[in-house]
Amino acid sequence: MSERIDYQIEKYHFATMDESPRLTQQWAEVMEECRQIKAGSEERLRIALLKVDYVTSFELPFRLQLIRAPQLIDQLRKELPLSRKPVTISDNRYGCVYSIKTDLNTVPDAFRYRLSSRILRVTTEGVTTTPYQDIAKQVKAPRERLRLALEAGLPVSALDGLFWFGMQRIAADISTLRKSGMRISSFEAEVFDNLTATTRRVPVYRLAD
Incomplete structure (x- = not known):
């Protein structure tokens, strides 16, 4: 099945509750550079790691519209000297910080x-x-x-899961639902979003007939 989805992003603000002006400016510069060169997923991540003081595993999918952030981090760890620090997200979720800086003592x-x-x-x-x-x-x-959307007959792309359902790793949740007995099919769709100014193919899931 072939489909194209355009995400027209009229407003998009993602930040920590107490984000410093320095980090806000760094992320603004990252996104501007990514848009100018229409950077792909790996390049967007590389630019962020090189320009931002530190990034968290939780924010990367939302900031950069990444659907395979852990795999991309593993790839870039081979070429960038990344330091890592475990952190807590929203009081009860495990996460980690990545930075090319070696001293992470000042990171929250x-x-x-x-x-x-x-x-x-x-x-x-x-x-x-x-x-x-x-x-x-x-x-x-x-x-x-995700379950309700599939049961309603909606096709759910990886970006649908990110934008509306808060899902960073939709493939893992699809696997869990399949193990519970749901018959879920998948295909790829061409998607464009004006936040990254890129067109690429992403997985889309729907309840199997």
Whole structure:
């Protein structure tokens, strides 16, 4: 199955609750450079690691629209001297900090984030945003959001999961749902978003017939 999805991002703000002006400026410079050169996923991550004082494993998918952040980190660890520090995200979630700096003593031990966005999901059928927004309002658990979307007959791309369901690793949740008995098929779709100014192919999941 072939499909194209355009994500028209009218507003997108992701940051820590107490983000410093320095980090805000660094991330703004990263995103501007990524847009200018239409950087691919690995290059976006490389630019961020080189320009930002430190990055957390939790923020990378949301900041850079990465759907395979752990794998990309593993690849770049072979060429960049990355230091690593375990941290806590939102009081109860494990995460870690990566930096090319060796001294991470000044890096916080815990992080809390906030996201505000206004995104249009556009396909050949027109604007298809509302069903995903409605499911996000019904429940908070990302995997439950995914289950409800699939049961409603919605195709769910990796970016749908990121933008509306808060899912950083949709493939892992798909695997869990399959083990529970759900028959889920997958295909790839061409997607574009104006935040990164890139077009690429990403996995899309739907309930099998």
